Amino acid sequence: MTSATSTALRFTFAGMVAMAVAMGIGRFVYTPILPGMMQELHLSPADAGWIASANYLGYLLGALAAAGGWAHGRERLLMLVGLGASAVLAELMGLTDMMAAFLVVRFLAGLASAFVMVFMASIVFSHIAAAGRGDLQAWHFAGVGLGIAISAAMMAVLVTEHAGWAAGWLWSAAISACGFVLVALMVDEGPLTNGEVAREPALRxxxxxxxxxxxxxxxxxxxxxxxxxxxxxxxxxxxxxxxxxxxxxxxxxxxxxxxxxxxxxxxxxxxxxxxxxxxxxxxxxxxxxxxxxxxxxxxxxxxxxxxxxxxxxxxxxxxxxxxxxxxxxxxxxxxxxxxxxxxxxxxxxxxxxxxxxxxxxxxxxxxxxxxxxxxxxxxxxxxxxx
CATH class of the missing domain: 1.20.1250.20 (MFS general substrate transporter like domains)
Incomplete structure (x- = not known):
């Protein structure tokens, strides 16, 4: 196996873990935890919808910010900041029961997941392209499904232990922290670039x-x-x-x-x-x-x-x-x-x-x-x- 291929495989695995943490857990663990929150905190379906939308608003603004040229050369740092924030914000969700706090925390979690999504993709895909292994892109995205499955398994254990909704967030934070450490160790550089980023023409x-x-x-x-x-x-x-x-x-x-x-x-x-x-x-x-x-x-x-x-x-x-x-x-x-x-x-x-x-x-x-x-x-x- 060439060094470029082994590097591409390492980055793809790290990308899968990052997507599992930021997207599969960071964005979507809300779905299996939500019924318990609605039941124990007496949240209405409309309340639940507003909390979800706060997360998506954060994701939208984060992705738009990340798409700009200002982040060039800082992709690894910003991705790790987003990944670390995902773990911290999941913990904060389990430590509060106020609607206003839920909205703010989920908004920030959306922002964090967007940074991971955009910057990790730029890092992973550049190494995949250098190795000529475009087929590995699919396994980077597979991390979303992996994170969802891991969070479901976690919830199954918590349900059998009769744990409350807050435990779901706290355990999500612990799993996310482990993923953060793994990614930080495996991703040792940012995206490969060919000199300066050219200014893009206006969209037609x-x-x-x-x-x-x-x-x-x-x-x-x-x-x-x-x-x-x-x-x-x-x-x-x-x-x-x-x-x-x-x-x-x-x-x-x-x-x-x-x-x-x-x-x-x-x-x-x-x-x-x-x-x-x-x-x-x-x-x-x-x-x-x-x-x-x-x-x-x-x-x-x-x-x-x-x-x-x-x-x-x-x-x-x-x-x-x-x-x-x-x-x-x-x-x-x-x-x-x-x-x-x-x-x-x-x-x-x-x-x-x-x-x-x-x-x-x-x-x-x-x-x-x-x-x-x-x-x-x-x-x-x-x-x-x-």
Missing amino acids: MDRSLIKVIIAYGLFGFGYVVTATFLVAIVRQGGGSRVFETMVWMVAGLAGFPSTWLWQKIAARTGLYAAYALACIIEVVGVTASVAIGGRTGPLLGGVLLGGTFIAITAFGLQAARQLAPRAPRRIFALMTAAFGVGQIIGPIAAGLLAQMSGDFFLASIAAAIMLVVSGGLTWSAAPKSP
């Missing part, structure tokens, strides 16, 4: 690019309703505490190999068709989670959500970069903004709809409609072959 907005940007915003709304409230849906349907964690576990396990599998599908169908197909499959999961009773609906929802949303997130960015190849940072920022707006509106709208209607059925159907439109728009944006 054509019809296809506009369609992809709008579709990505709709996807942000469509996936986040189930990603935020899936375990609360199980709780509302009378599922046991252990079954709740099982549903979240299958979402994580399905997410782990999903980007790799979807890359294989995209190689055959084309990127835009694969995006649309993944959206339709996710629609089935989102609808099943509220329309099919018993254990089948939530389990199907978990598998199909986990098996699609990470890949769709990656495909949307890939499609945009294809349409705007000369301005990758600018288009990343714009796509993240569109995605972020969808993610912020989604939980608030879903929480208010659930509060009005008494369950998450209407909110999930609204999310499914957004996903259908997102898939259709992206499919129609595919460059026409001459």
